[in-house]
Amino acid sequence: MEPVEIKKGIYWVGAVDWDLRNFHGYATHSGTTYNAYLIIDEKIVLVDNVKTGFFDEMLSRIRQVVDPSKIDYIVSNHTEMDHSGSILELIKIAPNAKVVASPQGEKALKRHFKKEMNFQVVKTGDSIPIGKRTLKFLLMPMVHWPDSMATYIPEEKLLLPNDAFGQHIASASRFDDEVGWDVLFREASKYYATIVMPFGEQVKKALSDVSPFEIDMIGPSHGIIWRSYIPKIVESYVKWSANATQKKALIVYYSMWGSTEKIAYALREGLEKKGIPVTIRNLEVADVSDVLTDLLESRMVLIGSPTVNAGIFPPVSNLLSFIKGLKPKNRIGFAFGSYGWSGQAVKEIEGILKSLGWGMPIEGTNLVYVPDDDELRSASGTGEKLGEILKNDGGM
Ligand code: FEO
Helix, strand or coil, X not given: CCCEEEECCEEECCEEECCCCEECCEECCCCEEECCEEEECCCEEEECCCCCCCHHHHHHHHHCCCCHHHCCEEECCCCCHHHHCCHHHHHHHCCCCEEEECHHHHHHHHHHHCCCCCEEECCCCCEEECCCCEEEEEECCCCCCCCCEEEEEHHHCEEEEECCCXXXXXXXXXXXXXXXXXXXXXXXXXXXXXXXXHHHHHHHHHHHHHCCCCCCEEEECCCCEECXXXXXXXXXXXXXXXXXXXXXXXXXXXXXXXXXXXXHHHHHHHHHHCCCCEEEEECCCCCHHHHHHHXXXXXXXXXXXXXXXXXXXXXXXXXXXXXXXXXXXXXXXXEEEEECCCCCHHHHHHHHXXXXXXXXXXXXXXXXXXXXXXXXXXXXXXXXXXXXXXHCCCCC
16 A cells, blocks of 8 residues: 555555454454554654554555655654554664653653653643644543643644544545445444543543644544544544433343343333334354443443353453443443342342442342243333333433
8 A cells, every 4th residue: 555645745654454353352343554644844754653563564655755764753642552563663764763752651662662762752732843834742641541642733734643533444545534434433433432431531631622723634543534524523522521322222141041131132122112222232242342332322231141150151241341441431220130049140230330330220130040921021011111211311
């Protein structure tokens, strides 16, 4: 792939990772990209770089535009290795380049690479003139790590915010309107749900800090560059960071012999009788990252597990472990399951969801062995009650 001129004199020179199928434990069905941006001005600037193993791909793109030894500034918006992994190789080729990083970025780069670099440390409001253009910096701690920052080029109305607004998607296309909103919305939702969700307060601050900026292009460090759907993706981030949800329900469960599954479908029947849209996910086949994406905009979440070895069945525990870390707020929860003789799973699930501050208006459904018709009718009735609660709920 050639370098892509995204604005006059500014090039995408990153790498496309078509093969990536797992990132931080989450499935990445669509691969990803590591985006790096080359700015040609009186000074030559590279903003972010690529994961180890993709350096040659990036270098060949840079070489098609400029001699890489002439790079004056290597901006490191974020130290995580998918964006800084090639920095030592770069410095060997461009030994006079200054490495521009936040104060935490400087510390993190030193800890990762155990090497002194020619640092220029910047903080919010600092700028570096590079000729016709200016690099302005905005610290965005915890979006995604303490060191994260954005680089803004006001003359180009271009924001390079690293992980923010990213998507894990490999594509021959570079721009949002070449891919389409529906595909990007799902991928950006999944990215937010699995990577950014715990940092909603920090996202709100970053959105407020960039609101005075004029922006007509956002180049994240993963995936597609935004130029046509900027209002839609910014509006989505505003909504997600506020834990705003829709009046829909997500049922997720694992079933060993079909009993928990029967309860799941009875609950769905009841919810649907009340007009609630329901997504139902079986963890035997569903991937956790897809479930979390569904959870992002679901106000009500029903989680089911059989009791196994006096506790929650491990695939459900695994999901709950991710949920505990991601800390989605403002949800209504419900637990259900079947058991043979001890039946602890439902109470344990309820305890975890309560610890997240979720509303738990109805006691869980916990049935012995195989539910009979009366029990399934009762579970369907519970679904209807939950549907009424959701319909009348005043939350976001
Ligand atoms: Fe894409 Fe936090 O690195």
